[in-house]
Amino acid sequence: MTLNPRQRQLLEVVRKRGTISVEELAQQLDVTPQTVRRDVKQMELARLLARYHGGVGLPSSVENIDYTQRQMLNSDAKQRIAAEVAARVPAGSSLLINIGTTTEAVARALVRHKGLHVVTNNLNVATILSDNPECEVIVTGGLVRGRDRGIVGEATIDFIRQFKVDISIIGVSSIEADGTLRDFDSREVKVAQAIIEQAREVWLVADSDKFGRQALVRMAHLSQIDVLFTDAAPPAELTAVLNAAQVTVVVAQ
Structure with a gap:
């Protein structure tokens, strides 16, 4: 997956915050929650993010992610x-x-x-x-x-x-x-x-x-x-x- 600038910014916010709600992400990125959800879904499929109860965070996994990612x-x-x-x-x-x-x-x-x-x-x-x-x-x-x-x-x-x-x-x-x-x-x-x-x-x-x-x-x-x-x-x-x-x-x- 090639990240666009908004998705890169989204990933950086999650990296700094640990876990954050979709609504907070939307406010920080100045986009709609729907846009955040679409980005998160794509990035979850690429194993860059994970959805947890209460928000979005980094994946907690014992498997390494792909080299290109x-x-x-x-x-x-x-x-x-x-x-x-x-x-x-x-x-x-x-x-x-x-x-x-x-x-x-x-x-x-x-x-x-x-x-x-x-x-x-x-x-x-x-x-x-x-x-x-x-x-x-x-x-x-x-x-x-x-x-x-x-x-x-x-x-x-x-x-x-x-x-x-x-x-x-x-x-x-x-x-x-x-x-x-x-x-x-x-x-x-x-x-x-x-x-x-x-x-x-x-x-x-x-x-x-x-x-x-x-x-x-x-x-x-x-x-x-x-x-x-x-x-x-x-x-x-x-x-x-x-x-x-x-x-x-x-x-x-």
């Missing part, structure tokens, strides 16, 4: 996060970058960096950064997932363990209130765990929709992360966990 979600936030990351990556750095639409945004923000050495299990990241003549790109072996061009499997893990990089840049699907990081695919999680292990610093890139979202497979804990890049201040409970783990939080404005 994830590309559209919070694209502005991902671009802001990516710009903050790129501003802090020194020239000449070695990086490991994993699967995800936010890490792909980071790759686009790095296309003018000089002297980078990037190892990735994300063919989209490799394609983006191969346009940078000042960047060496190394692609892992393994099984390519057609839906998002991510590479997973035991061969991927073995390949990654050959390297020790300055910074691993990872995305995630879920950050729970106790600091647990989760994702949906156990094969992807195992690769991400290897990426974390093979870095001197670990940078997590996650928009605020990931706070409190549900996912199946435990990947890591915030105590294994050095810097969290996000687009909004984390909730109080999560902030306490971040402080206890001495994680630096960068909020992209």
Whole structure:
């Protein structure tokens, strides 16, 4: 589903409010409730929104949404996060970058960096950064997932363990209130765990929709992360966990 500007605004309002009535949405968007209901119905079919008793909210699901839909979600936030990351990556750095639409945004923000050495299990990241003549790109072996061009499997893990990089840049699907990081695919999680292990610093890139979202497979804990890049201040409970783990939080404005 390609969102029009009104639908993008609607999704952003729901993301900020959590759950909101159709009538309130209509007032905020200056449209009729009927228009809101039509938009919500379309976006519910695309699994971008869900209707609950009393209003509209984000879907609460243990299944990940499609890659093309994830590309559209919070694209502005991902671009802001990516710009903050790129501003802090020194020239000449070695990086490991994993699967995800936010890490792909980071790759686009790095296309003018000089002297980078990037190892990735994300063919989209490799394609983006191969346009940078000042960047060496190394692609892992393994099984390519057609839906998002991510590479997973035991061969991927073995390949990654050959390297020790300055910074691993990872995305995630879920950050729970106790600091647990989760994702949906156990094969992807195992690769991400290897990426974390093979870095001197670990940078997590996650928009605020990931706070409190549900996912199946435990990947890591915030105590294994050095810097969290996000687009909004984390909730109080999560902030306490971040402080206890001495994680630096960068909020992209």
